[in-house]
Amino acid sequence: MTHPRVAGPLAHGPLVWLVVSFVCLSVAGCAEAPAVKRFAAASASAGEKFPEIANDIEESCERREKYRLLGRWGADLDSLEEVTALTCAEYGRAVSRLSGAHRVLIGYMKALGNLSAGEIVSYDNPVDDLGDAVVGISGADAKSVAAVKGVSEVLAEAVAGKWRNKQMSTVIERTNADVQALVTALCETIEGDYGRLLDAESEAARKFYLGLIKEHRGEEPLTAVLVYDRWLGEERAIEARRETARSYAKVLHKIGRGHQDLYDHRGALKSKDVRKLVLRHSTAIEDLASNLGGAF
Amino acid sequence: MTELHRDEFRDLAEQFYRLSKELGDYRFSHWEELGKTERLSVESMEWSLLNASSDLTAAAIDLTLDDLKPVVKRVSASTRKMKTAIRKASRAKDVLKIAAAAVELCSAIVSGSPSAVAAALERAIKASS
Numbered sequence: 466m467t468h469p470r471v472a473g474p475l476a477h478g479p480l481v482w483l484v485v486s487f488v489c490l491s492v493a494g495c496a497e498a499p500a501v502k503r504f505a506a507a508s509a510s511a512g513e514k515f516p517e518i519a520n521d522i523e524e525s526c527e528r529r530e531k532y533r534l535l536g537r538w539g540a541d542l543d544s545l546e547e548v549t550a551l552t553c554a555e556y557g558r559a560v561s562r563l564s565g566a567h568r569v570l571i572g573y574m575k576a577l578g579n580l581s582a583g584e585i586v587s588y589d590n591p592v593d594d595l596g597d598a599v600v601g602i603s604g605a606d607a608k609s610v611a612a613v614k615g616v617s618e619v620l621a622e623a624v625a626g627k628w629r630n631k632q633m634s635t636v637i638e639r640t641n642a643d644v645q646a647l648v649t650a651l652c653e654t655i656e657g658d659y660g661r662l663l664d665a666e667s668e669a670a671r672k673f674y675l676g677l678i679k680e681h682r683g684e685e686p687l688t689a690v691l692v693y694d695r696w697l698g699e700e701r702a703i704e705a706r707r708e709t710a711r712s713y714a715k716v717l718h719k720i721g722r723g724h725q726d727l728y729d730h731r732g733a734l735k736s737k738d739v740r741k742l743v744l745r746h747s748t749a750i751e752d753l754a755s756n757l758g759g760a761f
Numbered sequence: 762m763t764e765l766h767r768d769e770f771r772d773l774a775e776q777f778y779r780l781s782k783e784l785g786d787y788r789f790s791h792w793e794e795l796g797k798t799e800r801l802s803v804e805s806m807e808w809s810l811l812n813a814s815s816d817l818t819a820a821a822i823d824l825t826l827d828d829l830k831p832v833v834k835r836v837s838a839s840t841r842k843m844k845t846a847i848r849k850a851s852r853a854k855d856v857l858k859i860a861a862a863a864v865e866l867c868s869a870i871v872s873g874s875p876s877a878v879a880a881a882l883e884r885a886i887k888a889s890s
Contacts, residue, residue, distance in 0.1 A: 522822075526815065533808050556819055562826045569833050569840070576843035632846045640839040643832045650825050650832075658818050658825075661774055665815045668782050672807060679792050 500743040501633070501734070504723050505578025507747045511716045511754035512571040517761040518655060518710055519564045525662045525706075526553035529669040536673035563654060570647050573640065574720065580633055581734075634731040641728035648721035656714035663707050670699050705760035712753050719750045767824035770817045777814035781807045 530549040541548075674696035682689035723746035730739045765773075788795065788803045795803070865881045 526819075529811075529815065533812070559819055559822045559826065563822065566826060566829050566833050569836050573836050573840045573843075576840045576847070579847055580843050632843070636839055636843055636846075640836060643835045643839075646832045647829065647836060650829050654822050654825055657771065658822050661771070661778065661818045662815055665778055665811050665818075668778065668785065668811060672785055672804065672811075675789055676804070679789065 499582065500740040500747065501581035501727070502578045504743045504747045504750075505574045505581070507750040507754065508574040508716070508720045508723075509571050509578070511713070511750050511757065512567065512574075514709070514713060514754070514757045515567050515571075516564055518659070518706075518713055519560045519567070521706055521761060522563070522659055522662060523553050523556040523560050525659075525666045526556045529662075529666045532666075532669040532673040536676055563651075566647065567651060570644070570651070570720070573644065577633065577636065580629060580636070630734050633727075633734060637724070637727050637731050641724060644724045645721055648717050648724075652714045652717050655710050655717070659710050660707060663703050663710075667700060667703050670696060670703070674699075702760070709757055709760040712757055716750050716753050716757075719746050719753070722746060723750075767821045767828070770821040770824065774814045774817035774821065777810045777817065781810035781814060784810070 527549040530552050531545060534545060534548065674692055677692055678689045678696075723743055726739065726742045726746070727734065730736065730742075733739060784803055784807045788800055788807070792800070865884060
């Protein structure tokens with residue numbers, strides 16, 4: 466039995482598939498991995514919480530100073546804000562520098578994500594032009610057009626993907642040590658230093674509230690109970706801030722770990738294993754980020 | 762005088778904080794035994810220690826950020842390079858056009874149509890130039 470000859474590229478199936486196979490084999494994995502893009506996006510999104518945490522370094526100083534002035538020294542209420550702001554101005558300068566360093570990290574992650582996704586490169590036009598061109602070829606049917614488009618997309622991706630991977634692996638290789646140093650320093654500051662400032666604030670609250678309770682509970686027991694409640698509320702707020710800072714430090718650790726994984730596998734950025742690793746970090750960052758709200 | 766490292770600032774901050782807290786524990790647990798003047802005197806020391814602890818922590822943050830300066834500079838430079846690389850992607854786009862034209866030519870050859878081959882060849886030459 467003879468079959469009618471089908472016009473167009475599909476009529477030469479084996480040859481077309483040979484081209485497709487060759488192109489596919491020339492690229493390690495045909496599909497573009499959105500993993501780095503998602504990793505970068507998750508990092509940047511979680512990073513939006515950082516300014517609030519950093520700002521609280523100065524605000525914690527102001528709260529601590531208010532406890533001291535109000536409790537011990539009979540502060541002038543009119544000038545309280547002014548005095549505390551002046552005392553804590555140094556902390557404000559540290560916050561600006563800290564936020565700047567963090568912005569650099571997030572800016573880097575965003576750029577890495579953009580580079581990995583090749584957002585500026587549009588494949589649509591060449592591929593569509595090609596599709597139109599194939600339609601113009603006599604005898605070409607819809608299947609043929611689709612097949613040729615498919616091949617060209619793979620080839621286009623192969624060219625762009627290789628170019629991007631080369632750029633990415635170079636950047637990752639050169640920057641990893643600095644990213645790790647930056648992440649470590651930010652973690653030390655947010656988890657350690659800010660944590661210690663919150664300890665000091667908590668102790669200041671204790672000195673203020675417990676001092677008042679001890680001094681006045683004899684004459685005003687009900688007021689003492691209310692003050693005690695207020696103190697517990699302040700303690701809960703401090704604990705919530707501490708928890709947010711801890712969670713954000715975990716985000717930073719994940720960013721560092723994810724970048725380290727990219728560095729360790731920089732020669733195979735498109736491999737399934739790397740994609741899995743990076744996606745795992747992305748998911749962890751997204752989960753942590755969803756629990757960052759509420760404390761500030 | 763030997764300059765202190767940021768971790769030494771942190772250690773001192775922690776010790777001062779603990780001292781302040783222990784003095785507070787003492788003052789509150791001996792509230793009745795201590796006279797008002799003594800309480801005020803102990804409390805004054807507590808606040809001094811607590812403030813010193815926080816100032817040392819702030820100094821540790823400052824030192825950390827000082828140490829970070831060259832790191833931040835290099836990461837910023839990397840980011841700038843990446844942005845440049847992304848802009849250069851337009852060159853990659855040109856490569857894509859050439860690749861697409863090559864595939865078109867390939868499919869034209871496969872289709873067996875001389876006019877399609879001629880047209881595709883012309884486009885491939887234009888894309889490459």
